[in-house]
Amino acid sequence: xxxxxxxxxxxxxxxxxxxxxxxxxxxxxxxxxxxxxxxxxxxxxxxxxxxxxxxxxxxxxxxxxxxxxxxxxxxxxxxxxxxxxxxxxxxxxxxxxxxxxxxxxxxxxxxxxxxxxxxxxxxxxxxxxxxxxxxxxxxxxxxxxxxxxxxxxxxxxxxxxxxxxxxxxxxxxxxxxxxxxxxxxxxxxxxxxxxxxxxxxxxxxxxxxxxxxxxxxxxxxxxxxxxxxxxxxxxxxxxxxxxxxxxxxxxxxxxxxxxxxxxxxxxxxxx
Amino acid sequence: xxxxxxxxxxxxxxxxxxxxxxxxxxxxxxxxxxxxxxxxxxxxxxxxxxxxxxxxxxxxxxxxxxxxxxxxxxxxxxxxxxxxxxxxxxxxxxxxxxxxxxxxxxxxxxxxxxxxxxxxxxxxxxxxxxxxxxxxxxxxxxxxxxxxxxxxxxxxxxxxxxxxxxxxxxxxxxxxxxxxxxxxxxxxxxxxxxxxxxxxxxxxxxxxxxxxxxxxxxxxxxxxxxxxxxxxxxxxxxxxxxxxxxxxxxxxxxxxxxxxxxxxxxxxxxx
Amino acid sequence: xxxxxxxxxxxxxxxxxxxxxxxxxxxxxxxxxxxxxxxxxxxxxxxxxxxxxxxxxxxxxxxxxxxxxxxxxxxxxxxxxxxxxxxxxxxxxxxxxxxxxxxxxxxxxxxxxxxxxxxxxxxxxxxxxxxxxxxxxxxxxxxxxxxxxxxxxxxxxxxxxxxxxxxxxxxxxxxxxxxxxxxxxxxxxxxxxxxxxxxxxxxxxxxxxxxxxxxxxxxxxxxxxxxxxxxxxxxxxxxxxxxxxxxxxxxxxxxxxxxxxxxx
Numbered sequence: 001x002x003x004x005x006x007x008x009x010x011x012x013x014x015x016x017x018x019x020x021x022x023x024x025x026x027x028x029x030x031x032x033x034x035x036x037x038x039x040x041x042x043x044x045x046x047x048x049x050x051x052x053x054x055x056x057x058x059x060x061x062x063x064x065x066x067x068x069x070x071x072x073x074x075x076x077x078x079x080x081x082x083x084x085x086x087x088x089x090x091x092x093x094x095x096x097x098x099x100x101x102x103x104x105x106x107x108x109x110x111x112x113x114x115x116x117x118x119x120x121x122x123x124x125x126x127x128x129x130x131x132x133x134x135x136x137x138x139x140x141x142x143x144x145x146x147x148x149x150x151x152x153x154x155x156x157x158x159x160x161x162x163x164x165x166x167x168x169x170x171x172x173x174x175x176x177x178x179x180x181x182x183x184x185x186x187x188x189x190x191x192x193x194x195x196x197x198x199x200x201x202x203x204x205x206x207x208x209x210x211x212x213x214x215x216x217x218x219x220x221x222x223x224x225x226x227x228x229x230x231x232x233x234x235x236x237x238x239x240x241x242x243x244x245x246x247x248x249x250x251x252x253x254x255x256x257x258x259x260x261x262x263x264x265x266x267x268x269x270x271x
Numbered sequence: 272x273x274x275x276x277x278x279x280x281x282x283x284x285x286x287x288x289x290x291x292x293x294x295x296x297x298x299x300x301x302x303x304x305x306x307x308x309x310x311x312x313x314x315x316x317x318x319x320x321x322x323x324x325x326x327x328x329x330x331x332x333x334x335x336x337x338x339x340x341x342x343x344x345x346x347x348x349x350x351x352x353x354x355x356x357x358x359x360x361x362x363x364x365x366x367x368x369x370x371x372x373x374x375x376x377x378x379x380x381x382x383x384x385x386x387x388x389x390x391x392x393x394x395x396x397x398x399x400x401x402x403x404x405x406x407x408x409x410x411x412x413x414x415x416x417x418x419x420x421x422x423x424x425x426x427x428x429x430x431x432x433x434x435x436x437x438x439x440x441x442x443x444x445x446x447x448x449x450x451x452x453x454x455x456x457x458x459x460x461x462x463x464x465x466x467x468x469x470x471x472x473x474x475x476x477x478x479x480x481x482x483x484x485x486x487x488x489x490x491x492x493x494x495x496x497x498x499x500x501x502x503x504x505x506x507x508x509x510x511x512x513x514x515x516x517x518x519x520x521x522x523x524x525x526x527x528x529x530x531x532x533x534x535x536x537x538x539x540x541x542x
Numbered sequence: 543x544x545x546x547x548x549x550x551x552x553x554x555x556x557x558x559x560x561x562x563x564x565x566x567x568x569x570x571x572x573x574x575x576x577x578x579x580x581x582x583x584x585x586x587x588x589x590x591x592x593x594x595x596x597x598x599x600x601x602x603x604x605x606x607x608x609x610x611x612x613x614x615x616x617x618x619x620x621x622x623x624x625x626x627x628x629x630x631x632x633x634x635x636x637x638x639x640x641x642x643x644x645x646x647x648x649x650x651x652x653x654x655x656x657x658x659x660x661x662x663x664x665x666x667x668x669x670x671x672x673x674x675x676x677x678x679x680x681x682x683x684x685x686x687x688x689x690x691x692x693x694x695x696x697x698x699x700x701x702x703x704x705x706x707x708x709x710x711x712x713x714x715x716x717x718x719x720x721x722x723x724x725x726x727x728x729x730x731x732x733x734x735x736x737x738x739x740x741x742x743x744x745x746x747x748x749x750x751x752x753x754x755x756x757x758x759x760x761x762x763x764x765x766x767x768x769x770x771x772x773x774x775x776x777x778x779x780x781x782x783x784x785x786x787x788x789x790x791x792x793x794x795x796x797x798x799x800x801x802x803x804x805x806x
Contacts, residue, residue, distance in 0.1 A: 030364075033360060034360065034361060034364050036357075037357040037358075037360045037361040038361055040353070040354070040357045040417070041357060041358070041361060041416075041417045041418055041421050042418075044354070044416050044417055044418075044498070045413075045414075045416050045417070045418040046414055046416070049413060049414035050413055050414070050418065053412050053413050056411070056412050057412045060408075060411060060412065080314065081314070083311075084311040084314065084315065087307075087311065088311055088312075088315075124524065124527070124528055124531075125524055127527075128487060128523060128524045128527035128528070129487075129490075129520060129523065129524070130487055130488070130490060130491045132403065132491045132494060133490065133491060133501075133504065133520075136494070136504070136505065136508050137332065137508065137516070140328065140332075140508045140511065141325040141326075141328045141329040141332065142321060142322045142325040142329070143318060143321040143322075143325065145316075145317075145318070146314075146315050146316075147315055147317040147318075147322070150315065173631075173634075175627055175628075175629060175631040176631050176632070176633050176634070178593055178627075178631065179625065179627055179631035179632070179633075179697075179700075180633065180644055180647065181593065181620075182591055182593060182620060182623075182625040182710075183620065183621070183624075183625075183644060183645050183646075183647050183648050183700070183704055184616075184617040184618065184619075184620035184621035184647065184648025184649075184704070185617070185644070185647035185648055185655075186617060186647075186652060188652050189647045189652055189655055189656075192652070192655065192656050193633060193636070193640075193644050193647065193655070194633060197633050197634075197635040197636050198633070198634075198635065200635065201635070216401055217401075219401070220401055220403045220404065223403065223407075223494065223495065224494060237407065249404065252401075252404070253399055253400070256399050256401075257399060277669060277670065277673040277678060280669045280678070281666050281669055281670070282662065282666060284662070284665070285639060285660070285665045285668075285669075285681075286658065287637065287639075287640065287658045288637065288682050
């Protein structure tokens with residue numbers, strides 16, 4: 001415990017002088033970095049617009065209310081597309097994520113030296129890149145449309161699902177697997193009887209969880225042309241049809257809330 | 272199953288009991304799912320000719336990862352990347368700073384009811400709105416540039432961190448906090464001594480995780496004009512400059528991996 | 543029938559778990575393996591069916607040498623050896639019936655087992671075994687709904703449906719209360735007698751071992767230090783097996799059991 005002599009009296013302090021110095025320097029560096037960052041942002045901002053922002057916001061609000069309710073009739077198909085992008089995308093990604101997860105988990109990978117790093121690379125690469133970027137890429141490759149959205153969501157979700165799944169696989173009870181191997185079961189039978197039943201609840205939870213996130217993400221994929229309700233949002237924004245924009249935002253909000261509710265219900269039922 | 276005698280059961284077939292016991296419900300669910308799948312696939316209408324044409328481009332893109340071009344557009348890449356990092360740092364600092372009081376306010380066991388309701392409402396709004404939609408609105412209000420991106424990320428950080436922090440506080444050990452209160456501490460002292468030590472490790476971990484997410488999100492905000500590397504990436508795709516795009520993606524993946532590694536190290540140290 | 547020759551196992555950490563074990567188990571003999579924790583009991587059992595790869599020596603099951611078998615032949619050999627585990631090791635999310643039938647996996651092809659379409663003879667045998675251990679009415683319950691003793695009975699059924707020549711039993715009573723422990727031990731020895739099975743039972747409860755088996759093998763630091771009848775286990779012998787300090791603890795543990803008088 002650092003105790004300081006000061007004028008004959010012993011003063012208790014939480015940290016020694018050195019520690020305090022390091023802390024102060026740390027905070028100082030942090031502050032400087034933040035100041036520099038703020039400086040950067042400030043430089044590339046037109047402050048005139050910012051001071052004008054309350055007026056503009058009020059203006060947009062005036063134009064956006066009330067929402068153009070009758071426009072909902074034309075949103076049926078986009079909503080259906082959005083649902084399909086999320087659902088099909090999730091299903092495809094799960095099909096791809098399962099083998100990746102088995103290759104990535106320490107206890108099931110065929111080769112920790114060669115196969116596992118590749119599987120981990122797939123997981124990191126697909127996870128780090130946002131679905132909008134995948135959509136951008138896929139539109140450049142296979143053209144705009146719902147299909148690009150499905151594939152973008154599918155690829156983006158592989159890493160997420162595979163990561164959670166391989167963590168679940170690594171946590172299974174090894175003696176159950178041992179018991180099945182001891183009966184003389186083959187490799188695949190050990191998988192089907194020893195491992196799969198143990199990870200099935202985790203798998204179902206991950207699937208529903210990811211589906212919920214994918215509903216969210218698929219609502220905005222249309223902004224870059226990958227189908228769904230975002231397409232309507234984008235075109236309404238382009239022509240500054242604010243009443244339509246506000247209606248679409250309300251629909252998206254409703255979709256997000258409903259999907260979160262469904263996912264919470266289903267996960268509650270599984271666990 | 273009623274208690275049956277061995278003799279009755281010998282020779283009878285055995286089937287695994289189905290997951291859904293009511294037969295009609297089981298078949299309705301299966302049939303409904305099949306009908307949905309057919310309908311979903313039928314409405315996707317994929318232009319296979321276009322996809323086939325795109326395969327060459329897709330292959331070209333994959334190959335461009337073997338020879339990414341960092342050089343020819345380096346100044347664009349660098350300024351975009353710097354802007355992303357600046358936005359991430361500034362938004363994380365501000366977002367974390369704001370989300371701590373809001374997180375305290377959103378914890379039912381330490382906040383009075385009116386404060387609780389207001390903070391929870393704020394958290395719910397922030398979580399329901401996706402970054403990209405917030406960014407669109409903020410760009411419309413504040414004009415193009417990193418300020419909109421910075422505000423978007425700060426807002427999203429608040430929703431994410433406050434909620435998890437509040438849940439952590441609600442789950443904390445009550446007796447430790449009571450002991451501090453019993454010593455006659457003031458409210459702030461109580462938070463400082465009774466609550467903070469309990470939630471600090473998790474707060475640090477979550478903050479690191481959020482910085483990671485903020486960086487990933489900052490990469491797409493440029494698509495709607497809110498600053499960052501996204502704009503550069505979008506341009507690269509538009510011009511079919513796959514080697515530049517590959518270079519940007521590699522940089523993003525690299526930074527995300529570094530951040531994940533860093534957060535792992537820091538989390539291990541705090542706990 | 544089972545013959546171990548100079549069996550050794552050295553773990554990668556350098557720990558020598560088994561130092562040249564030689565052991566002969568004739569057909570139909572039930573044998574208890576006692577010894578302190580870390581003596582190598584579990585390792586020995588697992589080296590026989592190669593859940594743990596032995597480092598050296600030979601394992602003969604009738605006329606087959608097991609340590610050099612390839613994957614397919616090893617699976618065939620494993621069918622001959624049923625195993626019963628300490629923490630039951632049932633697949634908890636499968637039903638009792640699936641757990642029992644999983645003992646037939648070595649005989650059934652992948653798709654058949656995957657679709658749960660086991661041959662009727664296997665299903666009948668599973669019914670008979672469950673009836674024998676008194677769990678027929680639980681057949682369609684999930685394994686994690688069962689109590690400890692019931693789970694261990696299912697574990698016994700799973701081992702027996704393999705139609706083995708030999709049972710490898712690893713601490714069958716470690717997680718059970720004293721009464722259930724005795725019931726389980728009685729069940730195992732009875733079943734072995736009915737079917738003429740040999741068995742190696744790892745057990746750390748000396749009194750329980752003395753109650754039920756005709757032959758006891760004492761293991762210490764990976765070596766056999768006692769091999770004989772249950773009545774030959776004098777305090778001196780037990781001290782030799784467990785060491786002076788451990789022995790005190792063992793006495794205290796089994797003090798209440800009336801069999802301890804017989805040993806002293």
